[in-house]
Amino acid sequence: MFRRSGVLRRVEAPVALAVAAACLMVASLVPLTVLAAEVFSGGALRVLGDTLGEARTWALLMRSLGLSIAVTLGALAIGLPTGAVLGRTDVIGRRAAFLVLAFPVFLPPFLLAFGWFQLFGTQGLVGSAWTSGVLFGPAGLIATLALAFAPIVTAFTALGISGIDPSLEEAARAVSRPHRTLTRILLPLAWPSIALGALIVFALTLSEIGAPMFLRVRTYPAAVLSRLGGIGYAPGEAVALVLPLLAVGLVLVFIDRRLIGRRSFASLGVRSRQLTPMALGRARKPVSAAVWLLALVSLLPLGALAGQAGASGMADALDWIGPSMGTSLAASALAAGVITLVGVVVGHALARRRRGALALDALVLLTFIMPASVLGVGMVAAWNRPGTQFVYTTLAVLVLGLVARYGILGVRALDAVFHQSSPHYEEAAAAFGAGFFRRMARVVLPMHGRGVFAAWLIAFVFCMRDLDAVVVFYPPGLEPLPVRIFTLEANGPGPVVAALSVYHALLTAAVLAAGGLVLGLHGARNTKS
């Protein structure tokens, strides 16, 4: 058998990173570069000054930034305590509450806004002119999105806390009360994870378009869409409008690097998690009640949609669902697979501070905060060519678009996962001559199998919920389920549209349940071994 030389072993890691970089560049940099080149070769530089010189452009940007900050603070206010409680305490029905709370984040916010409308519209279930006035405005938008995105903070807080070395927690619990252990030890140690959650919430809010349009709140992405989906097709102006967002993205990268990235993650060490949850004592029942109340509130819009759908709507929707469910599943599974593979390489390189990883991380972050419609038009510009029809007219274009949009999830989630283990294990394997691929296959991936699968699962359900990106370039006859809901929403029978939304929720729930089962089995197997 061929025995690899030391030189070959040394280049394995750079080669793997180069391949991952190529994937990310094909998915995100190529469309944006082609679009920019087309736009600027068409004399768009002239419109640049005009577009960015308008006061309302900057006013709208400030307004969107303000809304995004408010939503992020709201999500932190809800998600941080919930995540801390669910992550480490003996709250009643902890796992079930976590699943219920996390669920709405995997649905397009537009559907949740639609559900809230069924409740708080003037003639909603508990609606009045006042509730309607609040819902259809900035306050309603902030509340809707904060509730929708809070589970992201909850999940990252819980995951961050659960990844902390149990020895640190045991030592703290030996000398202090549980709440002090939580606030003084666990939360500060989990800060990088929490901050990442906040960053994702901010970026999602900044690029969200469906919910603000439905709740009649003017935002910056709507201004971009008006240049791409309005009467005067003006991609040049849209690209000009993206430039301030790139600046915002660079600020986020800076904040991330300076305030988050350099804070060290605690290491899991060789111990598996076998800590008993912290006892809440007399506070257990009220805290549990509060957590479950919040979980039920977050499900209210879904309940309203289910109520509107009714049995007949659920039956009729089957005539309208078409192949969209299969398209959603196939495109999301494949995209999540690519995102995870790329995330394993880039996330590992990021965790081990390899050269080039930071640049790739910045690329996926900038693509993530960019309005999805711009990425979508870039996909059309890049892939609708005679030689690339095998991409543009097939599932491949959906996969590429989703990888571009959600690449950050794989990179960041797996960066956090790999940060949890000491590099010494890999160094020990390297000392015995194991190259990069062998170290990954024999040491890193077996140690973090659950984390890698969880990253795939997160990427999968985010791809499933995507609407804003794929709606611009999905091939005829291959529309994913959220797109079908959105296009049928125009004059489609209300119960059918509501039922399709419920089917989407059920599909997501089934995927999460199956994923949870796999993670649970894997965890149980690890505990036994």
Next chain:
Amino acid sequence: MTDDRVCLALACVALAFASGCDSCDSQANEATAYTSVDQVFSEPIFRHCEEAGDLSVRSLFDTEETKSTGVLNRLIAEADHPQADVFWSGDPVRPFLLVERGLVAPYRSPNAEGLPGAFQASDGTWTGFAARARVLLVNSDLVSEADTPRSIRDLAEARWRGQTAIANPLFGTTTMHVAALFSVWGDDEAKAFLNRLRENEVRIAASNGEVKRLVVSGEVAFGLTDTDDAHEALAGGAPVRVVYPDQGDQGEQDDLGTLVMPTVAVLLAGGPHPEAGRQLIDCLLSAEVEGRMATSAAHMPLRAGVDVPEHVTALSNIEAMEVDYASVARTMERIDPWLREWVGL
């Protein structure tokens, strides 16, 4: 073992792509149609055309928010390598934007013979059929018969302050309606009217469908929307009344007429399957499709002899606004910057 798993995974990936690669070797009798007609109405028509002829239709629909312009802009973005054979437009104006750019191939369908000449291009670049109208949808629980508004000017009346809604004029048929007002009234009067709407706190909804929802739910007293949206509200048993505005029964101030908008079929230049595209257009322009659109979507047939269901007002019973669609299309592009400013985007 690991190698086996990798092979299995790669095989799955290849299979998944292959399953989504129908269009890689698309059939000769397969037409690709982009449409801004509501999916709930257009998809059954495409299925009908598939069943009626040896034809397969791959379709792409617009979302409610970007109605009429999202798909149109995709056609423009794809101009260098057209993917679609047919554009079935929900209004008669946007196809002109394609004609101006040379993206349309003339086609005179034999089935267009029964359609009025006013609703088709002399050079065969577009053919109109199954029309909608712009109507006022009034919540009958909130507005008595006597107080029912009769003109679109009522949207600017102080007594309705904060109680009316229109869809975002940057998208959908509202754009065409506003452009038609600019064409008929002139810029100054139209701008003054829109500014009065803003002062009167008219709600700018995301779409005509949302205008319907706002009226049905009682969020507003009345709103400006399309007949198909109004029909959906009526079919759902909502407490609403449909008013064809500006019919001249209130004197000179409302003699503008109701804006009528035929849907339009165009054959796209350079499409992958022109013959299948023509076949699809023939089907769309048939009397049977006009009848189906009348029944399911309350669209008014343009040709004589098509049975009109009870809930559909016949074109001959409406005082239609006199507009030149080509002129409205030019106006629409011209006023776009002003409209964006008016909306605040």
